[in-house]
Amino acid sequence: VGKYSTSALAVRSHTGAIAGRYEIYRAAFKKAGIIEASGYNELLDACKVFSMSASPVCRDAGTGRQPRQAGMQEPAKGNKVFILTDGGGVGVSLTDLCIEMGLDAAPLPEDAKTQLSKKLPSFCSIANPIDLTGSVTDNEYKAALEEALKHYDIAIIAALWGPPGLTDNLVYYIKEVSERFKKPVIICSPGGRYTQEKKRLFESNGLPVFSTPEDAVRAAVLLYRAS
Incomplete structure (x- = not known):
């Protein structure tokens, strides 16, 4: 907070606040490996x-070690x-957001398409995103994720739970493949x-869940920025 001159004046009145030029703090954060929200x-x-x-x-404040x-x-x-999704619309929204936020939503390689065409029904859209449609099964999700993670750094799965x-x-x-x-x-x-x-079942198994495409893509960006 306090990025601009007017708001910085307000910050200075806050007890214990440190205010100054935002560019200085941003540079210091970057050098120290701090991710700015x-x-x-x-x-x-x-x-x-x-x-x-x-x-x-993510490091322990006392030891500096990674958990x-x-x-x-x-x-x-x-x-x-x-x-990867079972609903085409949300997949397109996620793709747009990934591109807007600087992630590389590259097309699925041809060899991956060939492999998946042998494992998925012909009516599935095999690209990036993959739309598994409302006829999807657990095993089809698993097969698609296994192939995708051979070629990509992060996966976003939009599971709508209607199928x-x-x-x-x-x-x-999903946890096992990850x-x-x-x-x-x-x-x-x-x-x-x-x-x-x-959602509770996913998160109890260490898989973060977000309710909107915007939040999910922001989380992916944060993971990349922290790498």
Whole structure:
């Protein structure tokens, strides 16, 4: 806070505040490896995604060591993001946001398309994003994620929980694939009470869940910035 001259004057009246030129603080933050949140929503997103990640930005204040608790996701190694969904509209929204926020939503490689065409129904849209449609099953989600993480640094999965072929096993499949490939997976799951129940299951297994595409993509950006 206090980025501009007018707001900086207000900050100076705050007890214990340190105010000055914002550019100086921004440079100091960058040098120290501090991730700056641009607002309260991004701060909340950062708290959630970093609490479940062994990212270099997450260090114990006393020892300076990285936490490596069981179940934590690996940090992102780059900005190539893959989007997987069972609802086409939210997949397109996520893709637009990734591009706007500086992530690389590169097309799915041809060899990956060839492999997935053997494993997924012909009516699925095999690209980036992949739309598995409302006929999706747990195993199809798993197959698509396994292939995608061979080529991308981060995956965002928009699981809408409407398809009857999805079960709680989906959570465990996603977690297992994420750990095997040592790459982070972010869940975007908008919805009501039923979705909230699934959210708790995801997060109890170390997979961060966000209710909007904007929050999910911000979380992916934060993981990349912290890499």
